[in-house]
């Protein structure tokens with residue numbers, strides 16, 4: 621007997637199939653079979669989309685398979701198709717991301733990246749808000765990601781997918797960013813699982829390991845992007861001094877406020893860099 625109250629059977633769809641399904645919905649809703657560049661706007665970067673160029677379509681995340689509404693203040697629950705001013709290339713801009721700490725699994729964390737690749741994007745720009753270990757890097761300072769340390773104990777890869785991560789953050793794209801702003805410094809980003817902020821001891825450990833920035837996103841997304849063959853530019857916005865470096869308790873309110881204060885510089889920087897890709 622067919623029990624209508626039975627729980628739906630677990631999906632047998634693979635992450636790649638879900639990404640292709642999402643890309644098909646995006647192509648249909650935007651009327652564009654391909655996009656060229658994908659951007660993920662992290663905490664502090666929400667305003668960048670407005671300066672990139674003309675938004676030709678806005679899609680609510682809830683309308684696209686595998687995407688969820690924004691779960692973090694400072695993130696927008698929609699994605700936009702934007703014709704980039706200057707280059708005329710088509711950008712797919714995700715106003716939010718799924719964080720590993722939301723508990724939806726690592727495939728959900730990298731779904732936007734896989735969807736962007738399935739939509740034709742060959743370049744991914746990952747942005748985030750992070751804690752800084754160097755007290756001279758004041759809140760509001762954008763930093764190019766040179767490399768990362770993945771402390772999540774997780775990966776989006778399954779099976780014998782022995783992916784090389786050398787030059788994971790494409791040097792050519794960092795050079796291009798420095799043509800726009802020669803003052804840009806670079807650093808190593810350390811992804812923690814979160815959602816708690818680090819202890820001062822964990823921040824000291826991150827420094828000993830060679831980290832410069834601590835956050836809760838980006839590394840897992842970059843691994844999935846490399847698996848998909850995408851070039852990657854990562855830019856962190858230092859929104860606060862990391863725990864133990866800071867002389868006061870950390871809060872997401874401080875992160876959002878620092879992002880808002882830096883919105884003008886970050887949006888201009890991202891628009892000028894993306895216009896050259």
Ligand SMILES: O=P(O)(O)O[C@@H]1C[C@H](O)[C@@H](CO)O1
Pocket residue numbers: 661662663664692717719747748749750814835836837838871872875
């Ligand atoms: O999406 P990002 O990494 O910018 O968000 C950061 C990390 C946490 O989600 C949150 C902590 O304040 O901001």
Ligand SMILES: Nc1nc2[nH]cnc2c(=O)[nH]1
Pocket residue numbers: 749750751752812814816817818834835836859860861862863870875
């Ligand atoms: N893990 C982590 N994520 C952040 N996002 C913004 N600031 C921080 C921080 O200090 N630590």
